[in-house]
Amino acid sequence: MTFRGLAALMTLAAIGVSLAISGCTKKSSNSQELLHVSYDVTREICTAVNEKFIKRYEAETGKKLTIKQSHGGSSSQARSVIDGLKADVVSLALWIDINAIAKSGLIETGWENRLPNESIPYFSTVVFVVRKGNPKNIKDWPDLVREGVEVITPNPKSSGNGKLSFLAAWGSVTTRGGSEEEAMKYLTDLYRHVPVLESGGRGATTTFLNKRIGDVQLAWENEGYLAVKESKGEVEIVYPPVSIRAEPVTAVVTSNAKRKGTTETAEAYLKFYFEPEVQKLIAENFFRPSDPQVAEEFQEKFPPLTMFRVTDISKGWDDAQTRFFSEGALFDQISKLAAKR
Structure with missing residues (x-):
C-alpha cells in the first residue's frame, strides 16, 4: 500500500470513529437511565411513581427515560451502594442507612436538607x-x-x-x-x-x-x-x-449521578415524590403522606x-x-x- 493510500485509509478510519462517537453522543443525549436502589417493600409504589414520572419527563424533555429498580433489606442495600452498586438515587428505610452512604463519600453532606420535609416523602x-x-x-x-x-x-x-x-x-x-x-x-x-x-x-x-x-x-x-x-x-x-x-428517607447519590450526568434528572425524580399528585398515590398505596393537606384528605384510610x-x-x-x-x-x-x- 502506498503512503497516500495509507493516509486515505487512516482518514476514513478517523471519520468512522468520529461518526461512532457522534452517534453515541446523540443517543445518550436523547435518553437517560436512572438506577433507584430502595428497600424491600417499596416495589409497588416505586413502579407506580416511575410510570407517572417517565411520562412527564418524556413529555417535557422529548427524551426517553428508563428507571431501573433494586430492592432488598435496607441495610444490605446501603452496603451494596457503598461497595459499588451505581445507584443514582436511594430511598431507604432508615436515616442511618443513607447516612452510612454519605459517610463513604458518595452522597454530599447536608443531604437531608436538599428535599422537602427533611427528605422524608412519607x-x-x-x-x-x-x-x-x-x-x-x-x-x-x-x-x-x-x-x-x-x-x-x-x-x-x-x-x-x-x-x-x-x-x-x-x-x-x-x-x-x-x-x-x-x-x-x-x-x-x-x-x-x-x-x-x-x-x-x-x-x-x-x-x-x-x-x-x-x-x-x-x-x-x-x-x-x-x-x-x-x-x-x-x-x-x-x-x-x-x-x-x-420515617424512610431519600437522597441523590451525588458522586454517581455527577459521573453519569444524571444529577438534574435524579433531583427532579425525587422532588416528584413530594408533589400533591404523587402524595395521593402514596396514600393510595398505604404509605402515610408527608403533605398535611393530602394526609387530611386520606385520614380515614389510616387508623x-x-x-x-x-x-x-x-x-x-x-x-x-x-x-x-x-x-x-x-x-x-x-x-x-x-x-x-
Whole structure:
C-alpha cells in the first residue's frame, strides 16, 4: 500500500470513529437511565411513581427515560451502594442507612436538607398481620410472647423492617412506663418466638403467606395491606395501641449521578415524590403522606395509633445503631439469650 493510500485509509478510519462517537453522543443525549436502589417493600409504589414520572419527563424533555429498580433489606442495600452498586438515587428505610452512604463519600453532606420535609416523602409504622379471624387473639405487644405464638420478623442486621420491629417492641415497653431491664427481658422472650429471621420485609411476607409459617408477622403498614390483598382475605391487620413512627428517607447519590450526568434528572425524580399528585398515590398505596393537606384528605384510610419516634427511646439513630445493632450490642446479646431456650 502506498503512503497516500495509507493516509486515505487512516482518514476514513478517523471519520468512522468520529461518526461512532457522534452517534453515541446523540443517543445518550436523547435518553437517560436512572438506577433507584430502595428497600424491600417499596416495589409497588416505586413502579407506580416511575410510570407517572417517565411520562412527564418524556413529555417535557422529548427524551426517553428508563428507571431501573433494586430492592432488598435496607441495610444490605446501603452496603451494596457503598461497595459499588451505581445507584443514582436511594430511598431507604432508615436515616442511618443513607447516612452510612454519605459517610463513604458518595452522597454530599447536608443531604437531608436538599428535599422537602427533611427528605422524608412519607412515613409508616409497624403493624401486626395475623391469620383470618385472629385465632390467637393477638391485640398488643405482650400477646406476642404467649405460649404457642410464632412471630415472623426480619433480621435487624440486614433489614429496616427488622430494626423498626425491634425498636417498636422495645418502645412498647419503655414508652409505657417499663424499664430497660423489662424491655430486655421482653425482647429476649419475643425472639424465642421467632422461628426464622428473613433478610428483608418481603422475604418475611413470603414466609408468612406462602410458607404459612407463624401466627403473626411484624410488617410495614403498607406491606400488611398488600398481604391482605394478595392472600384474598386469608390474613388481616391488627393495629397495636402503640408502635414506632417509621420515617424512610431519600437522597441523590451525588458522586454517581455527577459521573453519569444524571444529577438534574435524579433531583427532579425525587422532588416528584413530594408533589400533591404523587402524595395521593402514596396514600393510595398505604404509605402515610408527608403533605398535611393530602394526609387530611386520606385520614380515614389510616387508623389512629400512638406512634413514638426513635428519639423517644434513644438519643437518635446513631445512638440507636450503636446501642442496639452494632457488633456485640443489645440485639446480639438478646439473640444469644433467646437461643438458650
